[in-house]
Amino acid sequence: MKFGVRKPSIKKSFKVRTTGKAKRAMKKAVIPGYGKKGMGWVNNPKKATYNKVYNKTSFSIFSLFKKLFK
Structure with missing residues (x-):
């Protein structure tokens, strides 16, 4: 499990913006449930739990910049 700052990936952020x-x-x-909130818990509860904890314990370096320059 990752704690602290996440390492940014140029490849992944480009993929997200171009999908x-x-x-x-x-x-x-x-797919009937695609994009609906909470579907992760239905489809794969173990992965959803991991992602919930991961997102609460780590943060992006870019979020620090957003907070500083806001």
């Missing part, structure tokens, strides 16, 4: 709106819309049309 299209059309792709998400198509998945939402085909």
Whole structure:
């Protein structure tokens, strides 16, 4: 488990920004629960628990910049 600052990944952040709106819309049309809040707990509770703890115990370096310059 990671505690503290997360290491940024250029590759992953580029992938997130370029994954299209059309792709998400198509998945939402085909998969009934896609994009709904809380579906992680239904599909994979172990992974959802891990992600919840991970997101509460680690933070991005970019979030520090946002707080400093706000």
